[in-house]
Amino acid sequence: MKHAAGTLAFIARFVVLGLAMAFVVSLFWPGSGERLRARFGLSTSSPAPASGTVHMGNGPVSYADAVAIAAPSVVNIYANKIVTEQAVKMYDNPVLQQLFGGQPTTYQHREQTLGSGVIVSAQGQGYVLTNNHVIAQAADIQVLLYDGRIAKATLVGADEETDLAVLKIDASNLPVIRMADQQLLRAGDVVLAIGNPLGLNQTVTMGIVSAVGRQLNSASAEDFIQTDAAINLGNSGGALINTEGELVGINTLLIGKAAGAEGIGFAIPVATARKVLDQLITTGHVVRGWLGADYAFVPLAANGGLPAAARGVQVTEVTPGGPAEQAGIKARDILLRIGNDDILDPADLRRREAALKPGNVVEVSGLRDGSPFHVEVTLAQRPPMSANTTLGD
Template identity: 45%
Template sequence: MVTAVALAPRFGFPTTTPTPLWNDRPLPVAPAPVQAPNWVELAKQLKPAVVNINTKRVEEGMPQLQGPMGRDDQFQQFFKQYFGNQRRTVRSLGSGFIINPSGYVLTNNHVTDKATEIHVKLADGRELSATVVGRDPKTDLALLKVDATGLPVIPLGDSSGLQVGAPVMAIGNPFGLEQTVTTGIVSATGRVIGEGPYDDFIQTDASINPGNSGGPLINGQGQAIGVNTAIFSQSGGSVGIGFAIPVNVAKPVVTQLAQTGRVERGWLGVSIQPVTPELAKSFGLASAQGALVASVVDGSPAQKAGLKRGDVITEYNGRKVARSEELPRVVAETP
């Protein structure tokens, strides 16, 4: 016998369906108007312009020696007195990319820093000696020159409009593995990682490892929009957090390096700090934007312009200053 059983609502419990705590409605986002970049074709065309940089430098100094009972400065002095400072040759690998058919190669300064010999290996197998046209430690950029013409190049794009989530491709020589291509997206822009006064890094999850430094970060149009520079890793390998110098930071630096071999920057003469929401409220500002002047150097352009401690700079030379980190870069670009 089949019996149908109806359960009555328990006393005190509602009979209506409760409103869920979450919202499952899809976002009203229009589908992407274009397909994913043709990475296969872009890689074929761009890889010939990416180079392997091999450097040699000589380091002097005694290795840290220990006596039988552990660290002993007298033991160290004894060996230094009789054997002197030891010299050793250190070799390192990095990447770079050709930006001019006449042999100009853009890379990181730390790839070639203190190098006594620099060799650039082209995709066609040629290995050429390179000279340093100029270097800029503050942005970690260096411009090299090889004696060759008619070389393939990678065009420089515009990093100012780069959007988080945009697809990107990294090309380089991680661990000496030449012409390695990885892809990912832009994870963030404007990152400050403590590398220098002009930090403005692009963060990407495209795999970047030791040896990738100096290689290009490419957008979907086949243009370099960054110079791969650093990774965040506790193991030394890629964990999906890589950083690239925006190409818009590199362009004025490269121009000056090619012309004079060095970079000259504007100087304002202030120390600054961020405008926090609390400070913005105390100053009566509509939003927490700009750079708060903490001090002014005597005789500086800032003092001559009438800037005082406690002023908030929201615009410089016609350019908006939304964050305090932006002011040093804007001032530096002043002729």
């Protein structure tokens, strides 16, 4: 009897253990444990990620939330221009020209350009930031909003040097884009370009920041964000955003395959766009300070008298009658400081002088033939410059 009772107890323990193991396995076996997990109050699905980006493992796989935040602020721009062209004479024979009334020497036709824009303000009336080359010489500008509304736009002001323009539209309930802190942008950051390429409407492309501070025109004070996010005809003026849906730049140009390039596009940084936007809304134009000189990097041969860490610029040419010449600055001088700031390179000096107001007096320090000098320069207003060349956009 004792032997039989021990056997029954062993079998009972084995059955209980087996049931317990089956219960545990059922909790984690795909599909089979849903009812049990629900019955015991356990979660039946994975928790949603805390941020707006969907994650799988350690890497983001979707930027749909960032696009949903920014896309309503991106608009399509259709600018109609009246273009005058030289006509081709069909009849060179004077008799035929007289018979058929001859041919006009010129004719006009309407041409429509495609572009994009970003709603940056909705106070009173909406302001849209775009590229100057999208709306230049346009007789009529139409803006297609994200929700399908069409608004007639008027030009507030344009700046050829940065290739930026501000439009005004009369519409309500406009979604204004959030602007990012440009100082946080780094090479390698993921960015998204939103715009109207080739008239396809609201297209999103993805890439990374290839570089910041790109100088495309040595005489210009502006710099660019370089990206490999696809930018095509019609993307000009559209938004370059980060993964939080914030504006980091205005897409403006690309170097096309005709130049043997691929994945090289450029956007105007949001910090530059803000400054231009404020001035265009306030005065209709942008005013920049000007020293009246051209600069280059300091040649190694001229670096003998400089400290190892000094960078500065070398003056290559002084504009006759300009502020620099009046202050006594000469070609071949090495400039090290403007005001209280060290000069890093030619682009840095152009940005600093442009940020100052004409009429301001600023101290400039440098070296002439190895000897230090200090002069006071009264800044003038920078003369107009030709617009940036768009390569393939």
